[in-house]
Amino acid sequence: MQATLYDKLWRSHVVRQATDEPDGMALIYIDRHLVHEVTSPQAFEGLKLAGRKPRRLDSILAVADHNVPTTGRGGGIADPVSRLQVETLDRNCDELGITEFRMDDRRQGIVHVIGPEQGATLPGMTVVCGDSHTSTHGAFACLAFGIGTSEVEHVLATQCLLIKKSKSMQIRIEGGLARGVTAKDIALAVIGRIGTAGGTGHAIEFAGSAVRALSMEGRMTLCNMAIEAGARAGMVAVDDTTLEYLRERPFAPRGALWEQAAAYWRTLGSDPEAVFDRTIVLDAARIEPQVTWGTSPEMVASIDGRVPDPSQIADATRRHDMEHALEYMGLAPNMPITEIRPDKVFIGSCTNSRIEDLRAAADVVRGRHIAGSIRLAMVVPGSGLVKRQAEQEGLDQVFRAAGFEWREPGCSMCLAMNDDRLLPGERCASTSNRNFEGRQGPGGRTHLVSPAMAAAAAVTGHFVDVRKMD
Amino acid sequence: MAPLDRANVDTDAIIPKQFLKSIRRSGFGPNLFDEWRYLDHGEPGMDPAQRTPNPEFVLNLPRYRGAEILLARANFGCGSSREHAPWALQDYGFRVVIAPSFADIFFNNCFKIGLLPIVLPEDAVERLFREVLAEGAEGYRLHVDLARQSVETPAGMAFSFEIDPYRKHSLWNGLDEIGLTLQHADEIAAFEARHRAAQPWLFSGQAAQAPGSRQASSDIPSTR
Numbered sequence: 215m216q217a218t219l220y221d222k223l224w225r226s227h228v229v230r231q232a233t234d235e236p237d238g239m240a241l242i243y244i245d246r247h248l249v250h251e252v253t254s255p256q257a258f259e260g261l262k263l264a265g266r267k268p269r270r271l272d273s274i275l276a277v278a279d280h281n282v283p284t285t286g287r288g289g290g291i292a293d294p295v296s297r298l299q300v301e302t303l304d305r306n307c308d309e310l311g312i313t314e315f316r317m318d319d320r321r322q323g324i325v326h327v328i329g330p331e332q333g334a335t336l337p338g339m340t341v342v343c344g345d346s347h348t349s350t351h352g353a354f355a356c357l358a359f360g361i362g363t364s365e366v367e368h369v370l371a372t373q374c375l376l377i378k379k380s381k382s383m384q385i386r387i388e389g390g391l392a393r394g395v396t397a398k399d400i401a402l403a404v405i406g407r408i409g410t411a412g413g414t415g416h417a418i419e420f421a422g423s424a425v426r427a428l429s430m431e432g433r434m435t436l437c438n439m440a441i442e443a444g445a446r447a448g449m450v451a452v453d454d455t456t457l458e459y460l461r462e463r464p465f466a467p468r469g470a471l472w473e474q475a476a477a478y479w480r481t482l483g484s485d486p487e488a489v490f491d492r493t494i495v496l497d498a499a500r501i502e503p504q505v506t507w508g509t510s511p512e513m514v515a516s517i518d519g520r521v522p523d524p525s526q527i528a529d530a531t532r533r534h535d536m537e538h539a540l541e542y543m544g545l546a547p548n549m550p551i552t553e554i555r556p557d558k559v560f561i562g563s564c565t566n567s568r569i570e571d572l573r574a575a576a577d578v579v580r581g582r583h584i585a586g587s588i589r590l591a592m593v594v595p596g597s598g599l600v601k602r603q604a605e606q607e608g609l610d611q612v613f614r615a616a617g618f619e620w621r622e623p624g625c626s627m628c629l630a631m632n633d634d635r636l637l638p639g640e641r642c643a644s645t646s647n648r649n650f651e652g653r654q655g656p657g658g659r660t661h662l663v664s665p666a667m668a669a670a671a672a673v674t675g676h677f678v679d680v681r682k683m684d
Numbered sequence: 685m686a687p688l689d690r691a692n693v694d695t696d697a698i699i700p701k702q703f704l705k706s707i708r709r710s711g712f713g714p715n716l717f718d719e720w721r722y723l724d725h726g727e728p729g730m731d732p733a734q735r736t737p738n739p740e741f742v743l744n745l746p747r748y749r750g751a752e753i754l755l756a757r758a759n760f761g762c763g764s765s766r767e768h769a770p771w772a773l774q775d776y777g778f779r780v781v782i783a784p785s786f787a788d789i790f791f792n793n794c795f796k797i798g799l800l801p802i803v804l805p806e807d808a809v810e811r812l813f814r815e816v817l818a819e820g821a822e823g824y825r826l827h828v829d830l831a832r833q834s835v836e837t838p839a840g841m842a843f844s845f846e847i848d849p850y851r852k853h854s855l856w857n858g859l860d861e862i863g864l865t866l867q868h869a870d871e872i873a874a875f876e877a878r879h880r881a882a883q884p885w886l887f888s889g890q891a892a893q894a895p896g897s898r899q900a901s902s903d904i905p906s907t908r
Contacts, residue, residue, distance in 0.1 A: 226879075241871075295729075344765055346764045360765035371866070373876070378848060445788075446789060534690075535690065631702070
């Protein structure tokens with residue numbers, strides 16, 4: 215029987231079927247539990263009230279990322295509500311003996327950046343976190359998905375989760391990407407094609423020569439956005455790129471154990487004749503730099519495109535949503551994308567804050583300065599270690615010389631739970647993952663783009679095809 | 685029943701992020717759909733009675749006051765994994781959400797707290813929207829029967845819905861899922877032993893450096 219990668223990951227973690235139906239609920243064993251401050255306090259409280267303890271402390275890694283300030287760390291967190299949430303995580307981890315990277319730890323950062331960076335995310339694992347972008351970790355051929363707080367508590371107490379097996383979807387991107395086109399553009403193009411509910415009920419495996427050619431950073435960007443296509447999990451098969459990335463990481467096995475693990479990991483791909491419930495094929499060469507124009511990631515266009523015209527849409531619900539989105543975004547139908555002028559530029563988030571992302575943005579910025587119309591351009595590295603590496607490469611100097619602010623790691627302006635946010639009506643070129651209404655601050659207008667495209671918008675003052683910049 | 689006539693309603697719209705800073709599980713109801721429901725900007729700790737409601741937002745219309753069923757469009761609950769979204773819906777007073785489709789994580793989270801998400805076909809949802817929005821339909825009530833898995837309109841038209849038998853059983857009995865899972869502790873331990881034998885590296889677990897160390901020598905290999 216030919217199996218998909220998802221089948222293999224599922225089967226190797228089924229503790230028991232919950233019902234007699236073959237595809238009904240099953241109890242699944244969880245190998246890695248990542249914890250952050252926002253979705254865990256109620257779970258720890260529930261655990262305590264029930265007199266329960268975490269079953270496997272060594273499976274848990276905790277970090278505060280959503281609420282942490284990206285400037286002036288020495289002064290602590292100014293907002294008392296945010297501070298209490300972070301202190302609650304610190305206290306819970308202390309009391310229970312959970313490994314946590316605190317705000318003053320050099321390894322602190324966005325949970326989906328530090329997991330892989332530390333080698334705490336390994337192929338073949340089940341990885342969960344109370345955060346939808348846990349799909350990121352699937353880049354390492356693990357089954358990784360976001361869970362709610364009740365499930366966080368369930369995993370803490372039992373090391374298991376009750377879930378239903380998803381259907382399988384393969385998204386194959388074949389051929390070579392044009393220079394300046396990145397994993398972010400693939401992700402947005404895929405969502406533009408299948409919609410934000412296109413992957414609902416499915417686990418997506420990304421495959422094809424264009425995916426094989428991506429770095430681990432690129433694969434993480436792609437899997438990160440699987441949830442924006444509606445799929446709880448995205449994944450990529452193991453290859454040399456995967457193993458090279460993981461070798462020598464602090465949490466990764468060493469010596470003979472590494473050899474044993476690597477031999478197993480190499481089996482983690484779909485069998486050649488495996489059957490998927492749905493398959494989608496995209497031609498990499500036809501993917502252009504993408505820019506979202508609306509309030510859902512599926513509202514996306516190529517850089518040489520235009521804002522769509524609702525009057526051309528027959529379906530009433532879609533037309534209504536589009537009109538509503540354009541009104542919120544302050545955009546006119548048929549306007550060229552290149553005429554959209556952001557006020558702010560945000561380079562960061564669990565989607566695009568890794569070293570490769572910062573290098574790509576720095577390459578565009580080098581020797582240039584942000585446009586006069588840009589009120590704020592900021593770079594927020596995904597972790598303290600990414601920040602340090604970027605500084606060793608001099609990228610911070612490139613950004614600073616161009617007028618960017620160089621910040622401390624965290625979720626920052628991706629979701630505005632901290633001090634970094636848009637003011638009402640402000641327009642942002644953002645490398646994050648969601649352009650929902652109010653996501654980056656009440657009334658804020660988000661355009662999702664790749665790091666290179668965000669950098670290009672910063673230095674020109676409007677969206678521009680990064681391929682046309684020398 | 686209250687109708688929310690928009691597709692792709694995301695969790696940021698259901699409960700904006702500033703309210704996620706709470707470390708409690710209750711009290712999210714007053715901030716459900718906060719940015720649509722009020723004209724002023726909401727922050728944690730504000731007294732709802734002192735705020736300016738948006739008179740046009742559907743939940744503020746007198747005819748939908750006290751609704752326990754929310755009728756919604758496709759892909760309801762897309763976005764983040766925040767359980768605060770179903771918490772807010774439940775805290776407001778909703779017991780059932782009906783839509784043609786739901787986002788996976790939201791759908792799953794609802795069951796964990798006893799909020800029932802019901803998937804009905806597009807045409808059935810369309811019909812319910814027409815009926816509840818019709819003039820003179822004040823106080824429009826649906827009868828939801830979990831045991832028979834059916835939704836019945838005042839005129840007696842019934843739509844059936846699917847639900848996983850395990851979830852139905854749990855909802856019906858209000859079971860403590862963790863307690864139930866722990867009844868299988870032996871099976872979990874047996875699985876764990878097999879898993880450890882097959883993939884021992886999953887249990888060597890901690891960083892090579894001292895875990896939690898603030899100095900963290902941990903020079904990770906640079907990626908190029």
